[in-house]
Amino acid sequence: MRDCLHSGYLLGSKVLRKLAADPCGSVTPPRCPCRRRRLARVRSVEISTRQARVRRQRRALGADVQATSAAALAAHIWSLPEMRRAGVVGTFVADDGEVSLWPVVARLWAEDVAVTVPAIDDADRLVFLRWRRGGELVPGRFGIPIPACGEAIDVRNHDVILIAGVLFGPRGARVGRGRGYYDRALAFRIAPDAPAPADGPMLVGVGHLFQWDPQLVCRPQDVALDAFVSPAGVRRFGRDLAPWN
Structure with a gap:
């Protein structure tokens, strides 16, 4: 065990692991700044490990599995009433083994719904560019495809935004790739x-x-999400507490 210079108490590695594994709060976290920082580092390392594992698992999925997953995902996304009455929907171009939104985008175009995808502008901000049917995609920042030409639509003018991530959890928790673009764009x-x-x-x-x-x-x-959708179903958070569909 190691001494904490701020409080004079001892903090052992077993206590750190117990605190890191206790997100519900049944273990009272230490008040000392040293302990809080140490606990934050433990949690950060654990999250990074889980992120790496999930990204490897995504990239290992075969084309057939991805196609089946995309079709199932689309059905669950369209089960959301908010999607069926939306006029502007933010999407993304799948990358790094992410589940594809192509079936969703194709239906949005067929129903004349405005589709946008995220891009990073010259000021290093996340913006949403209009992606029209048949519009060319070119590599953007970090190599992620973006429309070759498309006007920006204010994030507040969207009805639904479909957001990629690496990890998702209760109460709308999300972990992306660690750059914080979505959190800054949605800080309002x-x-x-x-x-x-x-x-x-x-x-x-x-x-x-x-x-x-x-x-x-x-x-x-x-910035908490309102729902999480996977090929297995829907989990809603902020707007109601509906279970998995």
Whole structure:
């Protein structure tokens, strides 16, 4: 065990592991800054390990499995009433083994719904560019495809935004690739004068079922999702407490 210079108490590795594995709060976390920082480092390492494992698992999926998953995912996404009445929907181009949204995008175009995809602008901000039917895609920042030409649509003017991630958890928790672009773009959702969730876009995390992590914690500074959709079903958070479909 090691001494904590701030409090004079001892903090052992077993206690750290118990605290890191206790997101529900039955173990009282230490108040000392040293202990809080140490605990944060433990949790960060654990999350990074889980992220790496999930990304390897995604990349190992075969084309047939991905196609079946994309079709099942689309059916569950369209079960959301918010999708069926949406006029502007944010999507993404699948990368790194992410489940494809192509069946969803094709139907949105067929129903004349405006489709956008995320891009990073010159000011290093996440924006949403209109992707029209048949529009060419070119490599953007980090090699992720974006429309060759497409006007930006304000994030607040979307009805639904389908968001990729690496890990998803209870209460709308999400972990992406660690750059924080989505949290910054959606920060208006947690501002002091934030509108009610029903007045803003519905935020839907999208991933494979094995990306669900029941121990993932949604921190106060995180922008929580309203739902998580996988090929296995739908889990809603902020707008109701409906179980898996």
